[in-house]
Amino acid sequence: MAGNDLDPAIEALAGELAPRLTAALLRRCREELREVGEEAMFPDEAEQVAEPEEPVVGGSDGPADHPGPHPLAEHARREAIGHYVYGVVRAEVPLPRDLVGADPTAPVELIEEAGLAALVSEVPLAEFDEGSLRENLNDVAWLEEKARAHEHVLDVALAGSAVVPLRLCTVFTTEEQVRGMLARERAVLFDALGRLDGRAEWGVKAYADRGAVESEALARVDRPDGADDEVTAGTAYMNRRRREARAREQVEEIADEWARAIHGGLAAIAVEALLNPLQRPELSGRDGEMFLNGVYLIDDVEAAAFRAAVATLAEDFDRRGVALDLTGPWPAYNFVKSSIEAAR
Amino acid sequence: MAGDPDTSARALYDRRTAQPAPPLTGSRGPAPASLADILERVLDKGIVIAGDIQINLLDIELLTIKIRLLIASVERAQEMGINWWENDPKLTSRAKELEEENDELRSRLERLEEVAGLPAPRAGEEVEVQTRRREVIEEDGEKVAERDVRHKEVEKEEVDKGGRRGRK
Numbered sequence: 004m005a006g007n008d009l010d011p012a013i014e015a016l017a018g019e020l021a022p023r024l025t026a027a028l029l030r031r032c033r034e035e036l037r038e039v040g041e042e043a044m045f046p047d048e049a050e051q052v053a054e055p056e057e058p059v060v061g062g063s064d065g066p067a068d069h070p071g072p073h074p075l076a077e078h079a080r081r082e083a084i085g086h087y088v089y090g091v092v093r094a095e096v097p098l099p100r101d102l103v104g105a106d107p108t109a110p111v112e113l114i115e116e117a118g119l120a121a122l123v124s125e126v127p128l129a130e131f132d133e134g135s136l137r138e139n140l141n142d143v144a145w146l147e148e149k150a151r152a153h154e155h156v157l158d159v160a161l162a163g164s165a166v167v168p169l170r171l172c173t174v175f176t177t178e179e180q181v182r183g184m185l186a187r188e189r190a191v192l193f194d195a196l197g198r199l200d201g202r203a204e205w206g207v208k209a210y211a212d213r214g215a216v217e218s219e220a221l222a223r224v225d226r227p228d229g230a231d232d233e234v235t236a237g238t239a240y241m242n243r244r245r246r247e248a249r250a251r252e253q254v255e256e257i258a259d260e261w262a263r264a265i266h267g268g269l270a271a272i273a274v275e276a277l278l279n280p281l282q283r284p285e286l287s288g289r290d291g292e293m294f295l296n297g298v299y300l301i302d303d304v305e306a307a308a309f310r311a312a313v314a315t316l317a318e319d320f321d322r323r324g325v326a327l328d329l330t331g332p333w334p335a336y337n338f339v340k341s342s343i344e345a346a347r
Numbered sequence: 348m349a350g351d352p353d354t355s356a357r358a359l360y361d362r363r364t365a366q367p368a369p370p371l372t373g374s375r376g377p378a379p380a381s382l383a384d385i386l387e388r389v390l391d392k393g394i395v396i397a398g399d400i401q402i403n404l405l406d407i408e409l410l411t412i413k414i415r416l417l418i419a420s421v422e423r424a425q426e427m428g429i430n431w432w433e434n435d436p437k438l439t440s441r442a443k444e445l446e447e448e449n450d451e452l453r454s455r456l457e458r459l460e461e462v463a464g465l466p467a468p469r470a471g472e473e474v475e476v477q478t479r480r481r482e483v484i485e486e487d488g489e490k491v492a493e494r495d496v497r498h499k500e501v502e503k504e505e506v507d508k509g510g511r512r513g514r515k
Contacts, residue, residue: 088396147382150389154380168393184396195394206384282383330384336392 085131085174086114086181089122089156090334091167091192096120096160104156105131105149111156116182117189119196122160123181131174140172157334165199167192168334195339201303202274203332207313208282209265210291211258215324220253221246258294261325265316266297272309273299277337291326298337306332 087105094115102111104124113120129135139145153171160166175181185192224246234242262278270276279296301309310329317327 090393146386150382150385153389154385168388170391170393170395171389173396188396279387282381282387330380333388336388339394340392 083128084125085128085176086123086178087126087131088169088173088175088181088184089124089153090160090169091185091196092120092122092160092164093196094118094120096164098122098163099159102156102159104152107152114178114181114185116185119185119189119192121181121185122156122166123178124156126174128174128176131172136172154334161203161332161334165196165201166334167195167199167339168336199300199335199338202300202335203303203306204335204337205299205301205306205309205329205331206333207265207269207295207297207299208293208328208330209262209295209320210289210293210326210328211261212291212324212326216254216257217250219257219323220250223253223257224249261320261323262295265295265320265327268316269297269299269309269312272305272312273301275300275338279337289326289328291324298333300335300338301332 089104089111092113094113096113098111098113100110103109104111104122106124106126109125111122111124114123115121130139139149150171157166157168175184266276266278276297276299279298281293281296299309313327313329320327
């Protein structure tokens with residue numbers, strides 16, 4: 004008998020079949036227990052098996068025969084559910100009851116640990132597990148819905164306290180794991196919250212009307228040139244082309260100059276200021292081309308001064324064909340990394 | 348507004364487009380936040396904490412590049428049915444620069460997808476999917492032969508309205 008050849012094959016096959024057998028076994032267990040109507044305990048390992056969500060069993064009547072902390076209903080529910088974390092606040096921060104997030108049918112709640120609270124809502128793993136996420140994240144309609152929902156939750160939280168925003172799609176399979184994360188990252192999260200207390204992020208984007216900038220550029224480039232009248236048509240043409248090329252360079256220089264003036268003025272009032280990559284101006288519904296996309300961390304007590312500074316700059320630059328867009332307050336997405344890194 | 352109590356600073360403003368007094372030049376009033384503003388924050392910023400669900404970092408990198416292309420590319424946004432803007436892009440030197448940037452990003456994307464083994468063909472294109480596998484033939488626990496098995500299949504690439512790619 005070729006025992007040598009068979010054993011590895013058996014091992015491989017057993018490995019493949021084990022999860023399926025476990026799933027089948029769990030199903031049978033559940034059915035039997037449901038008939039008896041008792042609570043059951045399942046080992047943690049069984050949670051790894053993917054199961055379709057099953058209807059919650061009616062309440063337990065008698066004492067559980069199997070010792071353990073997990074009722075059948077909770078377990079069945081937990082298997083199909085993930086816990087989506089939006090951000091972190093201090094424990095006991097008030098939250099509206101009717102706030103929903105990534106899943107419109109599940110309320111956002113606080114999971115507390117170590118003086119911190121994670122903003123969490125349940126999401127179906129069918130939508131949020133690795134395989135599904137890969138597909139869904141590439142579906143712009145899905146992405147837009149979830150991105151707006153994510154931001155909305157943090158927005159509401161920001162109204163009441165400092166909030167450390169998380170990136171989209173941080174999902175844990177159990178509440179215990181969320182608590183574990185809070186305990187593990189406690190120092191870093193408290194430090195970030197400390198840096199963000201009483202502050203918010205504001206965004207300023209600046210757009211230049213192309214025609215206005217080009218006029219300014221040409222004005223800077225044009226030099227009185229008495230000899231123009233006497234040159235040939237060809238030379239005049241070349242002169243004009245050179246002037247246009249210099250004007251194009253000037254346009255870039257002008258945009259830089261203006262960006263520095265605006266950003267510098269606002270950075271002076273900010274706790275911290277950053278420049279972000281430019282967006283295509285058409286996406287904002289604005290005329291003109293974006294030449295500044297800045298974000299600023301502002302103390303609440305300085306917010307009025309900041310807004311006044313933006314308004315003053317807007318007036319100054321209006322005659323140059325520049326429009327400013329102020330958005331905020333935002334949760335400090337752009338300013339948490341530095342907090343985390345500073346703490347480490 | 349002079350005399351604003353700063354503690355209620357946040358409550359006074361529509362979060363999306365704050366309107367200080369005097370109103371900003373050319374501003375049209377509060378509007379829902381642009382998708383670009385939201386995506387550049389929720390996808391690219393904020394703390395990264397590893398949840399149980401491990402999104403492959405390469406996937407996120409590809410996604411981020413794609414989103415940057417989306418934010419930077421009007422044509423792509425139009426394909427998605429996103430059209431908040433009113434003007435067509437004008438062909439200016441700045442726009443050309445952006446086009447070049449987009450091309451660069453696209454090549455990076457393609458190179459990354461190649462490296463990751465992800466095919467990225469266009470809609471309607473026929474795709475040849477090649478899988479390779481190394482077979483080791485053993486006798487009595489000793490390797491007697493090895494060979495590469497290659498399998499080719501030709502499929503047609505389709506892109507549906509949601510921007511999802513699929514093979515038919």
